[in-house]
Amino acid sequence: MNVVLDEAEAKKLGCIFWLAVGWLGVLVATTSFAPLLPIEDPSAIATGPARSGPSLDNWFGTDALGRDVFARTVYGARVSLVVGFVAIAFGMVVGGTLGIIAGYFKGSIDLIVNFAFFALLSFPGLVLALLITSTFDRSLRTVSLTLAVLAVAPIGRLARATTLLYGEREFVQAARVLGARHFRIITRELLPVVMIPMAALALLGMGVAIVAEGGLAFLQLSVEEISWGVIINDGRGIRDLQENPHVALMPIAAMFITILSLNFAGDRLRDYFDVRETAF
Amino acid sequence: MAQFALRRVLQLILVFFVVTFVAFASLKLVGDPLFNLVGVISGITEEQCEAVARGELEDTFTSGGNIGDCALIQRAKAENHLDKGVPQRYGIWVINMFRGDFGTSFVNGDEISDIIADRLPVSVRLIVLAQLIALGIAVPWGVAAAYRANRGFDKVSTVGSFALLSVPNFALGVILLYFFSLRWQIFPSRYENHGWWSEFKALILPAATLALGLAATYQRLLRTDLITTLQEDFVHMARAKGLSDRHIMYRHALRPSLFSVVTVFGVNTGALIGGALVVEQIYSIPGVGTELVEAVLRNDPPVVVALIAVVAVGFVLVNFLVDLVYAYLDPRVRSA
Numbered sequence: 085m086n087v088v089l090d091e092a093e094a095k096k097l098g099c100i101f102w103l104a105v106g107w108l109g110v111l112v113a114t115t116s117f118a119p120l121l122p123i124e125d126p127s128a129i130a131t132g133p134a135r136s137g138p139s140l141d142n143w144f145g146t147d148a149l150g151r152d153v154f155a156r157t158v159y160g161a162r163v164s165l166v167v168g169f170v171a172i173a174f175g176m177v178v179g180g181t182l183g184i185i186a187g188y189f190k191g192s193i194d195l196i197v198n199f200a201f202f203a204l205l206s207f208p209g210l211v212l213a214l215l216i217t218s219t220f221d222r223s224l225r226t227v228s229l230t231l232a233v234l235a236v237a238p239i240g241r242l243a244r245a246t247t248l249l250y251g252e253r254e255f256v257q258a259a260r261v262l263g264a265r266h267f268r269i270i271t272r273e274l275l276p277v278v279m280i281p282m283a284a285l286a287l288l289g290m291g292v293a294i295v296a297e298g299g300l301a302f303l304q305l306s307v308e309e310i311s312w313g314v315i316i317n318d319g320r321g322i323r324d325l326q327e328n329p330h331v332a333l334m335p336i337a338a339m340f341i342t343i344l345s346l347n348f349a350g351d352r353l354r355d356y357f358d359v360r361e362t363a364f
Numbered sequence: 365m366a367q368f369a370l371r372r373v374l375q376l377i378l379v380f381f382v383v384t385f386v387a388f389a390s391l392k393l394v395g396d397p398l399f400n401l402v403g404v405i406s407g408i409t410e411e412q413c414e415a416v417a418r419g420e421l422e423d424t425f426t427s428g429g430n431i432g433d434c435a436l437i438q439r440a441k442a443e444n445h446l447d448k449g450v451p452q453r454y455g456i457w458v459i460n461m462f463r464g465d466f467g468t469s470f471v472n473g474d475e476i477s478d479i480i481a482d483r484l485p486v487s488v489r490l491i492v493l494a495q496l497i498a499l500g501i502a503v504p505w506g507v508a509a510a511y512r513a514n515r516g517f518d519k520v521s522t523v524g525s526f527a528l529l530s531v532p533n534f535a536l537g538v539i540l541l542y543f544f545s546l547r548w549q550i551f552p553s554r555y556e557n558h559g560w561w562s563e564f565k566a567l568i569l570p571a572a573t574l575a576l577g578l579a580a581t582y583q584r585l586l587r588t589d590l591i592t593t594l595q596e597d598f599v600h601m602a603r604a605k606g607l608s609d610r611h612i613m614y615r616h617a618l619r620p621s622l623f624s625v626v627t628v629f630g631v632n633t634g635a636l637i638g639g640a641l642v643v644e645q646i647y648s649i650p651g652v653g654t655e656l657v658e659a660v661l662r663n664d665p666p667v668v669v670a671l672i673a674v675v676a677v678g679f680v681l682v683n684f685l686v687d688l689v690y691a692y693l694d695p696r697v698r699s700a
Contacts, residue, residue, distance in 0.1 A: 199378075203379055203382045207676075210638030211641070211656070215660075215668075218660040291530070299533075299638070299641075304657075313534070325546055339535060340530060340532075344526075347530050
């Protein structure tokens with residue numbers, strides 16, 4: 085997305101960017117230290133009257149079993165964030181490596197890698213995730229790696245496109261003339277420029293991965309632990325929605341603010357570094 | 365043009381085979397289809413059967429087993445080609461599929477072609493309705509935003525589309541379900557089909573769930589392209605001729621500004637199919653997605669592979685059509 089801004093304005097990240105980063109920081113801090121904070125055990129039942137609305141004791145109310153929705157949302161964030169982070173980190177390492185190699189060496193390697201990306205992208209993502217999680221198990225590791233596989237192609241394509249864009253530029257040719265080996269050119273010359281657009285995409289991709297995990301939860305195929313998707317799915321039954329909608333709506337709100345922050349931060353970074361994704 | 369179409373067709377056929385083969389091969393890992401065919405006796409191994417044949421072992425060694433189990437297993441294996449390797453089975457499956465024979469479910473013995481005929485139309489109606497709603501919202505929205513770019517309405521709509529893109533589709537589904545069906549009771553909360561009108565009403569909420577995010581994407585792309593197009597000479601010319609703004613926007617500027625939307629239209633079909641899986645669950649719609657999830661959960665490989673093939677064919681076809689539309693919109697693509 086390109087938010088049209090004046091030149092001067094485009095070079096500032098803006099206060100909403102820092103607000104978004106701030107929310108993400110608070111979220112990461114809260115979830116990392118969740119066991120130390122004075123909040124309920126997310127699985128403890130009857131922490132208050134069942135199906136009660138938000139109150140001072142239970143900030144987000146309680147669900148049908150009297151579990152504290154606030155505690156569940158905090159602990160759910162742990163799983164969701166881990167899944168998002170692992171997926172994107174793996175996608176960056178594998179997709180980025182493949183993309184840079186393909187874009188740098190071109191020729192038949194490029195042809196094969198590019199077709200692999202094309203095939204991966206042509207598989208509806210959730211169907212692939214469905215296949216993998218049903219083939220193996222529903223552990224945190226499998227789900228994270230599944231989403232990581234899905235992240236490989238889009239990130240790899242961006243890395244490839246950026247490498248193609250810079251691969252024949254003067255600074256790369258200069259390094260080549262100076263006798264630098266391929267490995268050195270890739271790691272020292274190309275990697276720094278390719279990393280910038282990838283970092284912007286990574287923030288956006290983390291949002292996508294978190295949403296995808298939620299989608300899997302709706303198909304009963306996500307992790308056994310508490311994640312945002314799992315909580316929302318728990319609270320979406322007709323009776324739950326009628327009597328205690330906060331069980332689903334509170335985690336939805338938390339998720340929405342988080343995805344919004346990730347999207348906004350990623351988008352601003354992309355504008356800031358003037359990334360063009362359609363570079364071929 | 366013909367060469368362009370041919371190359372795309374070859375590429376898409378290749379994608380179809382890769383996708384179906386991956387699905388086919390990976391499903392070999394899921395549980396044991398033989399178990400669903402013959403029950404607990406599927407645990408009997410080849411060695412045990414050979415031992416029975418040699419008379420070293422009595423044919424009564426498993427809980428549900430009795431004389432003749434080995435023959436039963438071998439027949440089940442041969443009938444369903446389970447004794448052959450994966451590439452061979454894949455070959456047999458593809459040939460049968462092109463004859464219109466998808467095989468039968470391992471679990472309940474239903475003809476898979478019947479399942480598809482039953483489920484596919486519902487999903488297609490859902491997706492088509494979603495795309496129509498998305499375009500119906502995005503085109504006027506994009507035109508209105510580009511008409512006075514960077515002014516009040518455009519700024520508000522930028523924020524709005526950004527927020528819409530940040531709502532996961534399952535969350536949107538739950539929110540719409542809560543407000544429009546439970547609170548205000550405008551639409552039914554579950555799928556129903558007593559005639560086309562009731563089905564249409566039942567599909568509006570799920571389609572809107574899928575459409576709102578799409579509409580935001582389309583609106584942003586259309587707006588950007590329209591702003592570029594509005595700088596062109598022919599637009600100034602039309603304005604100089606005294607044509608109305610509405611006429612210029614919809615008759616002159618819109619068509620050349622549709623490229624990005626058309627491209628994304630094709631690419632999004634994959635995301636839309638994935639989204640439809642989830643939305644069908646929320647609103648209990650008996651479509652391909654629901655059936656696919658059920659088939660995976662009940663360990664029914666023939667149904668899963670057939671449904672994935674249907675999805676892959678749909679995806680490939682939509683992308684091919686998008687390429688043709690693309691070539692129609694921009695003559696330069698034909699020679700590319």
